Amino acid sequence: MEEKKKITSPLKAIRKYCLDCSNNHPSEIKDCPCVDCALYDFRFGKNPHSKRILTPEQRIATAERMRKMCAQKTK
Secondary structure (H helix, E strand, C coil), X not given: CCCCCCCCCHHXXXXXXXXXXXXXCHHHXXXXXXXXXXXXXXXXXXXXXXXXXXXXXXXXXXXXXXXHHHHHHHC
């Protein structure tokens, strides 16, 4: 039986890479000494350069849409 690949966002993949690099210690990611790393700015799994600002209502609506999409995929 073929196993389904879990789709992940690029930012989640970067976060996972940083966790692997820090031996699965999140506190080490915060204090990462590799400031020359191309992924350094994205190590928390967020894009610090994004200019998109969501209101609390938009955040709730987005979360609801994501839950519905995930529920549909699992059916």
